[in-house]
Amino acid sequence: MTEQKKKYGFLKIGRIEVENPVLLAPMEDVTDLPYRLICRKLGADIVYSEFIASEGIIRDAKRSKQKMLIDDRERPVALQIFGSNIDAMVKSAQIIEEIGVDFIDINYGCWVKNVVRNNAGAALLKEPDKMVLMTKAVVDAVKVPVTVKTRLGWDKSSIIIVELAKRLENTGIAALSIHCRTRIEAIKGEADWSWIPKIKANISIPVILNGDVKNHKDVKRAFEETGCDGVMIGRAAIGYPFIFREAKHFLDTGEELSPPDISDRIEICLEHLRNEIEFKGLHRGLIEFRKNYSGYLKGLRDSHQIRQKLVVTETYDEIVDILYNYKDYLLSIESSA
Numbered sequence: 422m423t424e425q426k427k428k429y430g431f432l433k434i435g436r437i438e439v440e441n442p443v444l445l446a447p448m449e450d451v452t453d454l455p456y457r458l459i460c461r462k463l464g465a466d467i468v469y470s471e472f473i474a475s476e477g478i479i480r481d482a483k484r485s486k487q488k489m490l491i492d493d494r495e496r497p498v499a500l501q502i503f504g505s506n507i508d509a510m511v512k513s514a515q516i517i518e519e520i521g522v523d524f525i526d527i528n529y530g531c532w533v534k535n536v537v538r539n540n541a542g543a544a545l546l547k548e549p550d551k552m553v554l555m556t557k558a559v560v561d562a563v564k565v566p567v568t569v570k571t572r573l574g575w576d577k578s579s580i581i582i583v584e585l586a587k588r589l590e591n592t593g594i595a596a597l598s599i600h601c602r603t604r605i606e607a608i609k610g611e612a613d614w615s616w617i618p619k620i621k622a623n624i625s626i627p628v629i630l631n632g633d634v635k636n637h638k639d640v641k642r643a644f645e646e647t648g649c650d651g652v653m654i655g656r657a658a659i660g661y662p663f664i665f666r667e668a669k670h671f672l673d674t675g676e677e678l679s680p681p682d683i684s685d686r687i688e689i690c691l692e693h694l695r696n697e698i699e700f701k702g703l704h705r706g707l708i709e710f711r712k713n714y715s716g717y718l719k720g721l722r723d724s725h726q727i728r729q730k731l732v733v734t735e736t737y738d739e740i741v742d743i744l745y746n747y748k749d750y751l752l753s754i755e756s757s758a
């Protein structure tokens with residue numbers, strides 16, 4: 422008898438329906454189109470763009486335009502917007518809807534100073550009435566589903582998420598992602614998943630857990646401990662898209678996949694790099710790619726020296742040489758062991 426696949430969570434956002442959903446978190450300068458394609462290929466169920474300023478979308482700014490590009494191969498994909506002006510948020514959502522995005526996500530979680538100083542991102546946690554008004558205005562202005570990503574509250578003495586979640590649900594959003602920290606905690610300390618069951622008990626739309634999901638075991642634990650409907654992965658996916666394949670396999674079969682071998686890592690790393698160069702041009706593509714090497718080479722012998730070489734290299738061919746020589750070196754050690 423074949424064993425039934427275990428159902429840990431289920432997510433419905435508009436027409437999108439996913440079982441045991443594992444999502445790529447929105448990350449500035451990381452989750453651009455080239456990387457989202459890689460993550461989808463390796464098993465991420467839904468991918469999010471980096472956040473895009475509503476004002477930039479309206480101004481038709483060059484960088485915003487590039488961030489708004491989507492590709493049919495990456496669907497389902499969400500574009501994430503942020504801002505402080507309700508009219509600008511509405512207009513930008515309408516522009517994004519025209520692109521044919523699967524859903525729009527609103528960022529009320531970004532903690533960085535220049536966003537919060539402009540009363541956007543997590544700053545709205547201090548103005549929940551405005552957050553609710555803004556969300557309702559965006560939901561009412563577009564036909565595509567709208568979701569929200571936010572935090573527990575501004576600081577530990579003002580955790581408002583349980584009540585806020587209900588108010589946001591009443592605006593008509595399709596799902597809510599929670600980075601289980603406060604704004605003041607930024608990305609420090611430990612994410613507190615214990616809020617997820619309390620939020621879930623208060624609302625009926627899907628709740629997506631985010632924060633400190635570091636590997637496939639954490640994904641399963643997050644579903645089991647909190648009853649969340651989906652799990653969203655951020656930092657652990659930087660330079661390690663394999664986490665999606667590992668997590669999905671573990672959820673579906675209960676078995677652990679062996680980590681990617683050196684060939685797998687190098688081929689995916691180079692595919693990602695080629696995509697970036699095609700998307701951003703050689704110079705910008707190479708430079709902005711540098712943050713990924715530590716993820717792709719994580720845990721491999723003597724990778725530190727290789728990374729040092731890679732981050733100063735200025736041609737694609739040299740990078741290919743360095744990585745293939747490194748592969749030969751690792752394989753020769755393996756065969757002589």
Ligand SMILES: Cc1cc2nc3c(=O)[nH]c(=O)nc-3n(C[C@H](O)[C@H](O)[C@H](O)COP(=O)(O)O)c2cc1C
Pocket residue numbers: 446447448449450451470471472501528530531570600608631632633634653654655656657
């Ligand atoms: C480099 C970086 C960029 C980020 N940019 C965004 C963003 O554009 N929008 C957003 O909602 N969150 C952003 N975040 C927050 C992540 O989506 C996520 O909430 C946070 O990293 C916690 O999840 P993790 O522990 O899995 O990394 C960013 C985080 C990092 C590390």
